[in-house]
Amino acid sequence: MTATHQTPIKKFSAYQALVIILLALTQFTVVLDFMVMSPLGDMLMKSMSLKPSQFATAVSSYAFSAGIAGFLTAGFADKFDRKKLLLFFYVGFILGTLLCGITTSYTMLVAARIITGLFGGVIGSISMAIVADLFPLEQRGRVMGFLQLGFGASQVLGIPISLYLANYWHWQAPFLMIVGLASLIWLAILIRMQPITKHLELQTDRNALAHLLHTVSIRNYRIGFLATAMLSLGGFMMMPWGSAFAINNLHVTPEQLPLLFMVAGISTLIIMPVIGKLSDKKDKFTIFALASVWMMIMVIIYTNLSVVPFWFVIMMNIFFMMGIMSRMVPSMALVSALPKLQDRGAFMSVNSSLQQIAGGFAAVVGGMIVKQKTSFSPLEHYNTLGYIIVALTLICIYMVYRVSRMIKGQQKEKAGAVEQAVPVIE
Template sequence: MQSQAQEIIPLSTYQKFVIFILAITQFSVILDFMVMSPLGDLLMKSMDLTPKQFGIAVSAYAFSAGISGLLTAGFADKFDRKKLLLFFYTGFVIATFFCGLAHTYPLLVTARIITGLFGGVIGSISMAIITDLFEIKQRGRVLGFVQMGFGASQVLGIPISLYIANKWGWQSPFLMVAGLGALIVTAIILRMQPVTAHLAVQHDRNAVDHLLHTLKRRKYRIGFSATALLAIGGFMMMPFSSAFAINNLHVTEKQLPFLFMVSGICSLIIMPMIGRLSDKIDKFVLFAIASGWSIIMVFIYTNLGVSPFWEVVLLNVLMMMGIMSRIIPSTALVTALPEMQDRGAFMSINASLQQIAGGAAAAVGGMIVVQAHKQSPLEHYNTLGYVMITITAICVFMLYRVKLLTKKKD
């Protein structure tokens, strides 16, 4: 009986298309956000920004994304999920285009706020679609492929973005993402079917009542807390990773794309493997192992001094293996908490708290990290590592509680 419970359920042709379109959508959204990190050193020098100012530019997207998710949570289950995805993704594409037109710091921050208002909801809509269309025993694989957007953004998006940024200015990667987004909008319109099964089990609540109902449920709040904590550590370190690599580890600007590309290739290989593994073994056990590994590697990497490039690449890959391997099992567990009629609201609130927590982490990280002048090493980057280690340990406990709740629901 146990072996039958762990059998791999095959995916239909249409399900494979949905996975592809959600993966490439996530790729563009993640690239739009992730590109701020490798462009960090270039932006800080070209606009003469302090780490604190750059942290604000990063957190502006996250805060607006979080607010947007809370505002849309109440009616996220009231509409066809395809229409919601199309509306917010189209807004994201237009806002990203305006990011590419920004030439001053205030305009950049404003454009990032607008992009966050639309882009911050897309991940939660995608998760709701996945939860509606795929069984729990399929979701590890599905999330493994959809989360490949992170790896693909590093393999393809970030190296290309850095190349064209060095050639045509830091605004050009945003114009590239907007162009790709226009093609994705067309594919969603032409090929994706409506996602409306949740409408048949809706309660007659207004948007505010539905939001409050979702927030009041204790088991949902535990899931929200686990997700928010998971976001804090990564958002603290990530925005300053390129500046740390260049100014502290003495990675050159020409080597930086290769560093991101190697990490991305490893993510592309690892994420599907972790996805399949999470459908076969206990998801919490997998999460706990990945968390322990990431704690060790974060401690080593954030305390590095000037190092050979091969050593930086190796340690960065090993660290990202641990960090990324936590995402799939944790997401699969948390998405198992909500009932069908609450999924849209749950995913929106979950994504909002993730973004708000990440935005706060990026802003606080910018206050902790100090740089005397443009070429000097970052100070206190290892402090961010210690904070992430502490939070990671707490996350293990929180996700154990989520596991108990999902078992009870089953």
């Protein structure tokens, strides 16, 4: 006779909490570096007299280079101490961001974004591999929730401060601020984080190319890759034009823009820990599906807005961000459970690469759809992006459902293996 009981939620150790803080801070700087392009978009387009398609190129250049870097590193991502990999790519990210802060032309900007993407685009996959190594699945939802706080914090603190700096000095100022902060975080990782080498005990004799090919040859992994790529398409398609749409279509002033991003970010900080806990207690796919439906509704409403009161724009941004971030936490927790320990680095690198490449493609497509007659004219066809995102989200729900089924199948197999291994005492 056996008794069943609900497993209590495990608390984080002091070192686990330290790792979460360091990774969240790293996430904050990398996300801010990428996200700040959107609120700076209107200023950049007017300062350099850029067309929407040119600005899309500046945004997508980071994404494409990040995707290429992920594929190049996937083969050897599991052959080194994850801490050393994180330090190496983070210092490259810092140097690339520094170049963004001293650029004076459109050509230099694109080149700087490419360099930043080559290094910064890999950091997320390394962080995910570290999380998968150090935290069991029953803790991972909360970890993802805390890591996504980096996203919310970039909006609450990073983007408003960046916009104030840009308005006071120039659009390059936010990148220089990121360089200073990231340098301090890099030193903290160097001093406080322990080596992460457990995966090296399970390594095979495959070379880097063979390890990459092995990773992409596994069917379950490929389904996870596709699900993650679908997740990024919608965000990249809308995000670059956020500030331009708010200013030129909704008549939000440049002075109101920092407040708009700050309030949306605060809502993200509130909901992320809640969604993280729910993801560890409830079915992750159910949470993802509900959040996706909510996001689709908000996308249709927001992309069809005309001039409305500023308070209404704020409320819509809050609702919009709630949907987006509530999708990311459970979906990333699910996908992180797919790879085996010895494949995690390669899996996360390929996963990040496809996510970035899909996002770069989405930004280019968005730049082809969205039109603007002059730098001060309203954006046209923005609502078309909304309808496309709804279609992509429906496909994404199905893909994440398949990932969820695979994870549940893996858990049943493990449970069955444990039952067979444990002798029965009558």
